[in-house]
Amino acid sequence: MRHPRALSSLILGYVLAILVVTMVLGFALYTQVTRDLLDRYSERQALSVAEAVAADPAVRAGIAGGDRTGAVQRVAEDVRTASGAAYVVVIDRDGIRHSHPNPALVGRRIEEPVIALDGRSHVGLDAGSLGDSANGKAPLRAPDGTLAGEVSVGILETDVSQHFWAEVPTLLRYTGAALLAGTLIALVLARRLKRMTFGLELHELASLLQEREATLHGIREGVVAFDRQGRLTMVNDEARRLLRWRSAELGRTLDEVVPEGRLREVLGGDGIDQIVLTDEHLLVANRMPVRVRGRDVGSVVTLRDRTELEALLRELDSVTGLTDALRAQQHEFSNRLHVLSVLVGMGDQEEAMAYLDEISAGSTGQAEELRSRIAPASLAALLLAKITIAAERDVRLTVSEDSRLDQPAPDALLTIVGNLVDNALDAVADTPAPREVVVRLAHDDGAIAVSVTDSGPGVPAGLAERVFQDGYTTKPSRSGLPRGLGLALVHRLVVRLGGRITVAPGPGGAFDVRLPVRAGERP
Known part of the structure; x- marks a missing residue:
């Protein structure tokens, strides 16, 4: 070569x-x-x-x-x-x-x-x-x-x-002087450009540019760069996918590309590991300033997709809670079986049958009673699982007696109810007994109404709007699981379905959701 x-x-x-x-x-x-x-x-x-x-x-x-x-x-x-x-x-x-x-x-x-x-x-x-x-x-x-x-x-x-030829020598002298001046200017320009490019040659700059493009567009992290005036200078492929910027034009400001809201605040502000929830993804954003020779030349935002990881962590958390509840019930059932075995061993079959009928009616009666009032089987199963988990955490979770839902419900209703119940269980976890959570489900006026109340401290009056902001929480952080996402996800789903969610100020938590659904139609 x-x-x-x-x-x-x-x-x-x-x-x-x-x-x-x-x-x-x-x-x-x-x-x-x-x-x-x-x-x-x-x-x-x-x-x-x-x-x-x-x-x-x-x-x-x-x-x-x-x-x-x-x-x-x-x-x-x-x-x-x-x-x-x-x-x-x-x-x-x-x-x-x-x-x-x-x-x-x-x-x-x-x-x-x-x-x-x-x-x-x-x-x-x-x-x-x-x-x-x-x-x-x-x-x-x-x-x-x-x-x-x-x-x-x-x-x-x-x-x-x-x-004419008498004038030519003068012209040649001016031409030679211009060539000499041009040569000197070219040498000075070359040295200046050499300093500006840190001594790199053109082929080295081309290689760096190719490596930069390959790296930025090949990594699984979104990268967005801004200049000093806040204009977009670079957006890699992963950032376009995560932010759904199909045609984000370079040179435009953040205000022109992103609508007002939490996403614009995170992308435009300074911070490390900021949680932001979009319509499709849970993102962790880091915005860092870029300085060259002590001079601020812009900033870079990196975006990590935590959607799948967050879903797995929440699922693991739910499974862990359910496992603990089942482990506790195992001891209870072991005791009951021990009682039955003693009664049978003593030859008191009638007492044993009566005791068996009693415990069977208690375990299956609740499920049948709830299933008779809540038509969606998946929603009834979710509530039964949450009741078991709540009992293990010494919380009394009940579905109100006037709850009725006799039609199919949106798939998102499982996520909405599950997150609201989890939030209520967390709210009463550190409060004095009795700890209670009440769920009410109803279908009236062409809408599904969901109400979740608890005996916890509730939401202060001045924070009624902020509790639905992703990343905002008043609870202590848990290892491996970020806070401030459950209510934000519920709010996002409710708005997407055309419904509304309201929260009443404390004491006591009270969240009300209304989802417009036509009878007999599954969204």
């Missing part, structure tokens, strides 16, 4: 190439313009000489009298010598020369017509007998004012070229 050229060499080469091309084009343009200007100047100079000769009284009188003394030739030659013109030719209206640098041509007719007989002056390039020249022709009038001929004066192109 060919070794890539250094940045300084590339800059110097490109700058010099641009300067050389510019100078060549400029030189060509300058030569063309200068040559045209010299031609125009020579033409005007020749015309001025011709007009001066045409105004000379001796020439005018000589042409009118036939110039028998040769005075016109003498005047014309004197003027030609004094002005440096190549020729001064006086011609009468019949085209006969009365003066010429070559005396042999005096008295001979010119080949072209006498054009100045129209009374106007003429300039142009003329291919005469002495060579190409810048020519000026002025009308010649007799003393009485009638047109008597013309005066033709020419300045050879060789003389014009000499004037």
Whole structure:
């Protein structure tokens, strides 16, 4: 592989190439313009000489009298010598020369017509007998004012070229100075860019950029970068997936991309391991400032998806609670079996059967009674499991006697009821006995009503709105399981279903939910 050229060499080469091309084009343009200007100047100079000769009284009188003394030739030659013109030719209206640098041509007719007989002056390039020249022709009038001929004066192109080439060395000096200045500027620019890129060459910068793009878009963490003005400068693929930014345009501010709410506060504020709940994901956000050489240049937000982990932790927590409850009931059933075995061993079968009927009615009667009032089997099973877990935690969980739900319920209702009951159990866990939680379910006016009350301290009046904010909690943190998500998730689900949730201030927790559902329809 060919070794890539250094940045300084590339800059110097490109700058010099641009300067050389510019100078060549400029030189060509300058030569063309200068040559045209010299031609125009020579033409005007020749015309001025011709007009001066045409105004000379001796020439005018000589042409009118036939110039028998040769005075016109003498005047014309004197003027030609004094002005440096190549020729001064006086011609009468019949085209006969009365003066010429070559005396042999005096008295001979010119080949072209006498054009100045129209009374106007003429300039142009003329291919005469002495060579190409810048020519000026002025009308010649007799003393009485009638047109008597013309005066033709020419300045050879060789003389014009000499004037032009005399200007070339000056142009070359300016060109060389410009090339030298451009070279010095290119070297200074290369050194400055070298410092700005920390000494990295172009191929190294390209490799770093490719590695950066591959890394940022390949990791399973969302990364969002902002500049000092809060504009988006980079969003990787994972961040677009987690935040559902299908077309987040770089250069826009956070306010233009994210609606007002908890997500904007977390992305725009400073903090470590901030919990934010979106419609689909539970995210842990970290926003850190970015400093380069002690100067604040922006900030970077990283996002971790904790949705599956949070679900597993909550499921594990529920299973652990249920396992503890079943373990406690195991001892209770062991005692009951021991009593039965003793009664049977003593031969008291009637007492044993009565005792068995009693404990069977107590264990199955509650389930059947609850199932008769709560039609969704999954919801009834959830409430029975929560009752068992509550009993193990020395909490009395009851479903109110007026609870009735005789139609299918939304799938999200399980999550709503489960989280509200868990929140109530946590609220009364550290309160004095009796600890009670009451759940009420009803279907009226085309809506499902859910009410969960407890005997805990309740929600202070000033925090009724904040309790539904993800990450907010008044409870101590638990290892491995973040707080402040249950009520936020319930609020998100209720709003998504078009319902509403309210909380009454303490003492005593009281949460009421209404979900609009048409009878017989499963959302």
